[in-house]
Amino acid sequence: MSKFNPISSMQIVTKCPLCDFKYDKNNIELIDSKDGIVTLYLNCQKCKGSMMMVIMTGAMGITSISMISDLVEDDLDKIKGSYVEYDDVLEMHKFLKNK
Numbered sequence: 283m284s285k286f287n288p289i290s291s292m293q294i295v296t297k298c299p300l301c302d303f304k305y306d307k308n309n310i311e312l313i314d315s316k317d318g319i320v321t322l323y324l325n326c327q328k329c330k331g332s333m334m335m336v337i338m339t340g341a342m343g344i345t346s347i348s349m350i351s352d353l354v355e356d357d358l359d360k361i362k363g364s365y366v367e368y369d370d371v372l373e374m375h376k377f378l379k380n381k
């Protein structure tokens with residue numbers, strides 16, 4: 283079992299990229315957490331913007347990827363438990379790097 287604690291990683295998620303509103307724990311929902319990969323859904327109280335954040339922990343430390351999302355909370359049930367595949371995360375990481 284990993285000792286990784288998704289709650290402690292949330293300190294790297296500080297504010298909304300759209301309006302700089304500082305997130306409260308109530309605005310952060312844990313979607314999935316397995317194998318050191320944590321997927322979070324963040325919902326900004328101020329601008330109602332939402333985003334997905336994927337946090338990976340590994341030998342190189344913590345890597346986080348955030349995406350502006352147009353998901354609404356109703357969609358969360360659809361992606362829960364099926365969202366993150368490790369290869370997808372790597373592909374996404376490459377994609378973001380090359381941008």
Ligand SMILES: [Zn+2]
Nearest residue numbers: 298301326329
């Ligand atoms: Zn915002």
